[in-house]
Every structure is written in structure tokens, then in C-alpha cells.
Amino acid sequence: MLVETGSCERAAHVCRHRRSENGCADCKVRLISVCSVLALTELEELEALSHHLTLGKGQTLFRQGEPANSVFNVIEGTLRLTRLLPDGRRQVMGFALPGDFLGLALQEHYSVSAEALDPVRTCRFERQDFATVVEAKPHLLKSLYERAGHELTLAQDQLLLLGRRTAEEKVAAFLLSLRARFARIGHNSVTVELPMGRQGMADHLGMTMETASRMMSRLDRAHIILLVPGGVRLLDLDRLERLAAS
Amino acid sequence: MLVETGSCERAAHVCRHRRSENGCADCKVRLISVCSVLALTELEELEALSHHLTLGKGQTLFRQGEPANSVFNVIEGTLRLTRLLPDGRRQVMGFALPGDFLGLALQEHYSVSAEALDPVRTCRFERQDFATVVEAKPHLLKSLYERAGHELTLAQDQLLLLGRRTAEEKVAAFLLSLRARFARIGHNSVTVELPMGRQGMADHLGMTMETASRMMSRLDRAHIILLVPGGVRLLDLDRLERLAAS
């Protein structure tokens, strides 16, 4: 089920109480999200417009083509961002992790669908509300712009990967990039959680589930990675990097 | 050769004369470039920082990895934006047409190389100069942000194309998207110029030159397109759209 809690739906004192526990000031992802550029007073202003929204594994946050009425900060969990071709072929554009902002392009309609791969907590804003705040805060706009630039660079990496890499290179590069992303949000370990299944990985890398599985097995047999339940341990980063051919 | 003309390298009266002929107010791409959001007084301010830069077919504007000291508006011509893998495999990230802005991400280093496919005219700014202007003009920042969002959407289209489309679908979708882009800058015709060669097209679509050529021939033989020197005429847009499977 989809659980939403408006931050100010209750009486003021309850609201304040909630904030002292769960407010932006205490937010786990504040320093890695777009909010990191906001002063505390600005944070309160934004918080007044925010709604917490949690969703369970497998639930959909929004669907490709729907009017983009909301934008989101991901607080916890992983989302899969997918686009579909009319005939059902699927491309996973990326995975949203804690600290990521959804709705960066501020467009009329969502260009992807977003589904929770595990229990997810988000901070939701009405797009219009958010746009108004952005209009008044150039430094927030700048932060969004810088994020967009970063996303663009990541998209280019992925274009190169999809267009010019072999299946093995794709998988190696994917594992390394996932590790790098987890590292930046505080999970620096050679054991990388894989919240997506083989199908999700394959749809991200432009291959079939079977090929993704075969490549994972091959890397495992070569002792470059170790398959563990729910993830991988990267045993030989050097060789993995060489295989990724970046 | 690379020809650069600083807008104020000459005596003031010469400079003003140049501007009355070639200044921003008369700029052919003003209304389709980032500059479209600037008032006339702001335009003059920006013009003082601008340098015209022309390059001949085949010349390089900047190379992947170089310090990004400049940003550019394309005034005329076509540039190919490529990324290289260490072993020489090439992915064309896109083509820059008149009105496009190069250096959108405002990063320290260029993430692609830009080469002229035909005679190109650009409007160059020192990145620092430009960043300073942007800092002072939130509406310019917003315009850049919107462009970045648009680029991001285009990149997503291309990810879907590279990851999930067949060679024939790729070529069909490419021709249609190129036509759409030319249409938006005032060249609305079913005859589409192809400033890039088969190799450039192939490197953009994640295939070999030979496959690109075969698909073009196949579409030609089916009378869906007509190959003409330097371009294509799109004879049957309906069938082309059906083949593109969007």
C-alpha cells in the first residue's frame, strides 16, 4: 500500500513534534540531496510544502506519460526508472538511490516509470509548489542545474556503454559504477547490494536476462566477483576495471 | 585553419561597425539559442564577452578531456560530438546544430570531442566569464536548466534506441529525429541533409558503417526513402514511423 503523511495535516503542535523527529534538519539525505544548498530557514519553508510518501517493494511511484504533478527526493530505498516501447520492450534508464531527485527536468509529463525495488521512503512536493520555490531561490536552481549536468554526463557514459561495449564489458562497468554510487552515499564496501534482479540489470544494459546471468556466472567462475544472495562481492577490482575497458 | 575574431580586438568604431552588421541583435540563431531569453541590454553585455570563431570542415573545436575553458553557441554548420574508448571504439553522442549550446554542463573538462562536419561558425565565451553572467541572471540560468532537461530527455530517447532497437529501427528513428530537429530550426522539408557520413551515423547508432549502409539501401529499395547526394528524401513518413516503432 501507498502511505502518505502530509507534514502539516495534523494540529500545529503535532506537526512540530513530527518535525523535531523527522524534519528536514534531521533528514538522513539532506547533505547529499538538492536540499544541501538550503539554509535552515529555507529548509523550513520547503518542509511546509513537503509530504512523506512511502511505498512497498514492487509499487509504482509514477508512470511514464502521466502528468508530472509531483517531484520527489528519495530518502531510502531504490527505484527502477524504465521506459517502454509500444511492443513491450523495456529499457531501464537508471536506478534512483537515496539523495536522488526525481523530476529533475520539471516537465509536464513523466518520461519514465518509477517502481520501488525495495521499501522506499520519499519526500514529495507538488511540482508547481516546488517550481515556485525554485523561482525564488537561484542557488537552488543552480544546484538543480548542476545535478542535471551530472545526470547528462552519466547518460553519456551509458550511451557509450550501450553503443560500444560487449556484454562482459557492460556487466563489469555496471558493477563498478554501482559500487561507486553506493560509495558516494556512504556504503563504501566491495560487497555491492543488487536490489534489481537479472532482468532489471539486463534491461539496463541492453541485453537479455540470460546473457546477464551468463556474464555474472563467468565473472564468478573467474574469481573476479563472488555471487552472494542479494548482491555481489567484488574480489578483484583491478581485473574488473580492465574488463570494463573504460 | 581556425579563425577567431575578438569582438573588441580592434578600435572601438570598427568594433561598433562589426556589431551593427554581425552583432547579437542581428544574430541568425538568437531566437532559438539560450540568448532568446535575454533583453537587448543584456545581449550587449554578453556580446562584449563574445568572440566569433569559425572552423573548416574536419577541424576540431575541442577534445574530450581538455580543460573546458570555453563554451559555445553554434551559429551555423554541424558538429559531431564523440566519445572515445581507450581502444579506439567511438560513440557519437550527438550532433550540434545551429542554436545549440556547447558546454551546457559547465564542467571542468570537456566530456566529448567536437568536430566540424562542414564549415562552422560559433560564438565563443570564456567559461568563467559566462559563468559570472549566469550567476547574475537567474532567467538565463533557468533557460540553461530547461535546455539541460531537454538534452536529458533526448539522451533517454537515445538510450532506449541503443539498448532495445534493431538496426533498421535505429536508422528509421534517426532519420525522423534528424528531420524533426531540422524542422525546429527552420528547415522543414522531407529532404533531410546528412552532414555526417555513414561511419558517423553508425557510431551514433551503435552499429557498423556497413550495417548503416545496408539499412539505408534497404529503405531506399523499399521506396521509403530516396538516397540523394549528401542526404535523403523521406518518401513515406508513415511507413518510416511504423518502422521506427516509437
Add this chain to the structure above:
DNA sequence: CGTTCGTTTGACGTGGGTCAAAGACCGTGG
């Protein structure tokens, strides 16, 4: 009119897709 460089076409090989069948994992209920 020959040289050069890009394009087209053909013959053949292969990486990864397709189809199918085990196997592993997990929550549920007996």
C-alpha cells in the same frame, strides 16, 4: 583522367538472442 576517399555489396563468422529445462530460493501451511 587517374587518385583518393567514402559507399555499397557480397560471403562468411560469431556474439548474443531464443527457447527450454533444471535448479535455487523463499514464504506458507501442514
Add this chain to the structure above:
DNA sequence: CCACGGTCTTTGACCCACGTCAAACGAACG
């Protein structure tokens, strides 16, 4: 505690879309 059914993963056998290699073709230019 184990048996069961559903779901995801792995593995194998086969096939095809596209890559590779090579030769012929054609337009542009001195």
C-alpha cells in the same frame, strides 16, 4: 520441521542479426 508452489536464476542447445573481411563501385578533385 519439512513439503509444496511460485518466482527468479542458471545452464544448455540452437539460431540469427549483425559484425568482419574484402572487393567493387562512384563521386570529387587536382
